[in-house]
Amino acid sequence: SEKGLKDYYADYFPIGVAVSPRSLEGESAELIRAEFNSLTAENVMKMGVIHPEMDRFNWGPADAIANFAKENNLKLRGHNLVWHQQAGPWIFTTEDGKTVGKEELYQRMKAHIDSVVGRYKGTIYAWDVVNEAISDKPDEFLRKSEWLDIAGEEFIMKAFEYAHEADPDAKLYYNDYNAIIPEKRDRIYKLLKMLIDNDVPIDGVGIQGHWSIFSPTETELREAMDLYASLGLDIQITELDVSLYQWEKERRELRQGESDEFTPELEARQKEKYDMFFRVFRDYKDQLTGVTFWNVSDRYSWLDHYPVEGRKNYPLLFDEDYKRKSAYDAVAHFE
Numbered sequence: 314s315e316k317g318l319k320d321y322y323a324d325y326f327p328i329g330v331a332v333s334p335r336s337l338e339g340e341s342a343e344l345i346r347a348e349f350n351s352l353t354a355e356n357v358m359k360m361g362v363i364h365p366e367m368d369r370f371n372w373g374p375a376d377a378i379a380n381f382a383k384e385n386n387l388k389l390r391g392h393n394l395v396w397h398q399q400a401g402p403w404i405f406t407t408e409d410g411k412t413v414g415k416e417e418l419y420q421r422m423k424a425h426i427d428s429v430v431g432r433y434k435g436t437i438y439a440w441d442v443v444n445e446a447i448s449d450k451p452d453e454f455l456r457k458s459e460w461l462d463i464a465g466e467e468f469i470m471k472a473f474e475y476a477h478e479a480d481p482d483a484k485l486y487y488n489d490y491n492a493i494i495p496e497k498r499d500r501i502y503k504l505l506k507m508l509i510d511n512d513v514p515i516d517g518v519g520i521q522g523h524w525s526i527f528s529p530t531e532t533e534l535r536e537a538m539d540l541y542a543s544l545g546l547d548i549q550i551t552e553l554d555v556s557l558y559q560w561e562k563e564r565r566e567l568r569q570g571e572s573d574e575f576t577p578e579l580e581a582r583q584k585e586k587y588d589m590f591f592r593v594f595r596d597y598k599d600q601l602t603g604v605t606f607w608n609v610s611d612r613y614s615w616l617d618h619y620p621v622e623g624r625k626n627y628p629l630l631f632d633e634d635y636k637r638k639s640a641y642d643a644v645a646h647f648e
């Protein structure tokens with residue numbers, strides 16, 4: 314049968330994709346089987362979805378993804394255990410509506426990690442243990458969050474320790490975005506170094522890779538890869554997509570009413586960027602243990618809803634009809 318991305322990259326690293334249970338049917342399932350050899354749950358393993366109340370777990374959707382991975386011989390990444398978003402408000406709240414105390418929050422965190430990591434032991438080979446704990450603000454180290462407020466800085470260490478106890482064989486990752494932008498990169502590096510120096514069981518750093526046709530540059534990407542690699546950690550690109558819009562600009566003005574057409578010019582720029590990213594990835598194959606795309610095809614991407622609701626984006630390698638785009642050829646055909 315025809316070669317897919319996973320075959321072109323067989324000597325480099327697994328090629329993954331973030332999915333919802335719905336995307337494991339029909340044409341989308343066929344595309345996944347043909348092109349990818351690793352899966353991540355886009356949402357259904359997040360605390361708020363998989364553990365919606367203290368005494369209730371919602372295993373069905375997560376199991377569907379785990380079963381598909383097993384049946385089709387795909388690797389499976391776990392995403393994620395501790396995050397300031399999609400956490401499920403119950404974790405921070407007592408029965409009478411007050412904020413939980415520190416000890417209680419650690420007990421709940423441990424119970425959550427034990428249950429979820431324990432259930433997929435032997436199936437999930439790598440977990441994003443802590444997601445996005447570093448601040449985007451230059452003068453702030455850790456992001457303000459309920460985790461930080463209630464549990465203190467050591468919530469990060471504890472999460473890794475609990476995950477390691479629950480599955481000593483799982484590879485444990487710290488995962489974040491804007492991980493290439495020098496300032497934030499240096500704060501992430503500082504956190505990773507602290508964890509390593511304190512013998513925290515961490516195996517790798519996840520660079521989300523929500524990038525765009527504007528950034529990062531090749532130099533920025535290589536500098537960040539070198540810096541993270543110097544820590545001796547594995548590196549994964551965990552959530553790759555290449556937006557047509559400029560992320561930093563989006564935060565200031567939403568460019569409402571602008572055309573969201575995928576013009577040939579934009580397509581060419583996107584292809585060039587993908588080409589460069591994968592050229593760099595191949596150069597780092599000794600450190601890079603996986604590259605995962607955030608969604609399957611341009612038919613649906615989370616960027617159709619974020620940061621501007623309803624503005625179509627075309628950030629992936631397959632078009633709305635699941636056909637390979639020109640960026641696909643750039644990524645697949647190298648030498």
Ligand code: XIL
Binds near residue numbers: 355444552
């Ligand atoms: C996103 C999902 O794609 C959306 O469906 C959801 O509404 C919000 O979360 N960083 C992460 C991912 O680590 O979990 C996020 O996924 C995208 C940004």
